[in-house]
Amino acid sequence: MAETNNLIAGATGDWEIVLGLEVHAQVASTAKLFSGAATEFGAEPNSQVSLVDAAMPGMLPVINWFCVEQAVRTGLGLKAQINNY
C-alpha cells in the first residue's frame, strides 16, 4: 500500500495545510440570557429590549437556566471540562 502524507510540494519546500475553524454559535433560546425579553430575529428596533437589557439604573440580571444547560450540553459534546463555578 502506498504511503500517503499531508505534504504539498511548494517552491521553497514542503508545506502542510492546517485548517482552523472559528465558530461563533449562539444559544438557541426563546428568551435572553439575563432577561425575559425575546430573542426572535427580525423584530422592530429595541422592541425586544427589556429595562435590564437597557441597563437602566437599579436593574438586576436573572439568569436563564436553559442557556446554562445548552452551554453545558455543548461543552459535553466537545469533550470539554465543565467547571462547577
Next chain:
Amino acid sequence: MADLTELNLAEARDGLAKKEFSAVELTEAHMARVSASSALNAYVLETPEKALEMAAESDKKIAAGEARPLEGLPIGVKDLFCTKGVRTTACSNILGDFTPPYESTVTQNLWGDGAVMLGKLNNDEFAMGSSNETSRFGPVVNPWKANGTELVPGGSSGGSSAAVAARLGIAATATDTGGSIRQPAAFTGTVGLKPTYGRCSRWGIVAFASSLDQAGPITHTVRDAAMMLTSMASFDKRDTTSIERDVPDYEAALTGDIKGLRVGIPQEYRVDNMPAEIENLWQQGIDWLKAAGAEIVDVSLPHTKYALPAYYIIAPAEASSNLARYDGVRYGARQNGVDIDDMYAQTRAAGFGDEVKRRVMIGTYALSAGYYDAYYVKALQVRRLIAEDFTKAYQKCDVLLTPTTPSAAFPIGKNVEDPLEMYLNDVFTVTVNLAGLPGISVPAGLDSDGLPLGLQLIGKAFGEEELLRTAGVLEEAAGFDAQPQDWWSA
C-alpha cells in the same frame, strides 16, 4: 390643632385612625415645613402635587375603613430609589434629568401600604460618602449645630437623616452599603435600621456595591422603624439575592422583654484614641441592658481592623462594574465626542464627581489583570474571616452592642480634602455589611457640645425581631428626647 409635624409614625397612624386630623392636613403640615427649610438642602426635589394626590387617596381609604398599614403617612425618599415618573438622579450629574418609567420594589411596597411621597432626598453621589458633601446638589446641613458651625448630617443618606431630624417627613427611606443609614442616624439623633442582606429587594435602587447594598428606614423611634421595615421588606423574584422568607409583623416583636438575652461586647471595637465620651456612652449602654435583665458577654471579633481595607477594595470593585452603564448612550447627560470612545470618556469625566471617579478607578485597578488575586480575591477571603468572626461570636451571644460612630457630627468641609480620614467614619459599621447582618443605630445621648451620639446593635442574620426588641429597650432606657433648635426655617 397641635403641630402635626411633632408626631412620629405610630402617633400619626393613631391620630388618623381616630379622625383627629386628615391625611391631607398631615401632609400639608409637612409640606409647609419642607418649603420653609431649604437652608438644610435635605430635599433635592419636592413633589407637592403628587403628595396631595396620594394624601387625598388615603383620606378616601380611611373613610371607607380600608386603611392600609402606612395609610396617609408622609415620607421622604432617598434619590437613589427609582420613582416612576419622578426624576431620579442618585445626586449625580451623569443622570441628568433621568425619569424612570418604573418604580423600585421598596417604594412600590410603601405606596402600596398607603404612604405618601413628599419628595426625593439628597445623598452623597451614588451613595459614596459619609457626609453628604459629594452630591451634585450641594451638601446637606445637619439641623443640629454646635458653636454656630454648620455640621454634616452624615452620609450617604444625609438628606434622609436631616429630614427626619428636622421633621420634614415623619420617616425616610435610605440605603446602607458601609454604614450609610446608621452613621447619619447617629449624627442626627434618629433611629437608622439596616436589615439583613436580602431582606429588602434591591430592584430599582441605583446600585453601588451589589453584595453590600441594602435599603432601610430612618425614623424617630424604634417602633416607627419596625413599621417601616414591615412594609419595605418583601421577596422579589427580580432580585436573585432577595431571600424568600415571610415578613413578620416587626412591631409585634417590641415586647420590651430582654431578660436572659446575651449581649456581646466586642473588645476590638475599643479603638485607639477613642473619645472618652463615646467609651462612656458605650458603658452606659451596657449598664442599661444589664439593668433590663440582659447578660453581658465579652466577645472577640479578631479581624475587625481589616474590615475597612477589605471594604475599600470590595465596594469600589463592585462599583466600577455597576457604574459602567453610565455612558451617555441610553439615558442621562451626554457629552459629545468625536467617536464613541471619546463620548464615553468625556461623558464620564464630566458626569462623575471626584469621589466617584476615585472609587471607580480603585475598583478598576483591583479587578484588572495582574492585580485581581492580590486585591479583590484577597479582600473576599478576608471577608469570609470577618463573617466567621460573627458566627463564632454568636455562639456565645445573641446581639452585639457597639458605638455607631467614632465621633459626633463634624463641620462641613473638614474632611473633604482627605478621603482616608473620611473613610474612618465607617469603622464601626462596615463589618456588618461585609457579613450581611442587620444593624440598628439608636440615639443614646449627647456629647459635651450637645450633639447626638448613637449606639449600635448588631443582630444575627434575619434576627430583626430580636434586634428591634433590644433596640426598643435601649431606646426606653436612654430616654433620648433632645431635638435640634430650629435655626433654619425661613
Next chain:
Amino acid sequence: MSVDENMVRRIANLARIGVSDDDVPGLAKELSAILGFVEQLSELDTDGVKPLTSAVEDKIRGRDDVVTDGGYAEDVLANAPEKDDEYFAVPKVVE
C-alpha cells in the same frame, strides 16, 4: 503600592473616564494613598480560605426559558439623550 502616572492613565482608560494631564498627578497621589491603606490585608494569612462573594450563600435563582419581558421600546427610549425614531443615536462606532 504606589501608582505612577502611567498606571493612572491606564486605569482611566480601562474605566473609560477621561483625565486631563493636570488631573493625573493628583490622582496618582490619591490612589496611591488609598492603595497604601488597603495594603494592610497582606498581613493576614488567608491560605485555604474560600473567598466570600456574598452574604447570601443560597443556590442562585434563575428563570425558565419563556418570554416575559420587552415590547416597550418607547419606555426604553424615553430618556435617550439623542434618538432617531426607535434607535439610540451615538457618534460613529467603527472607522
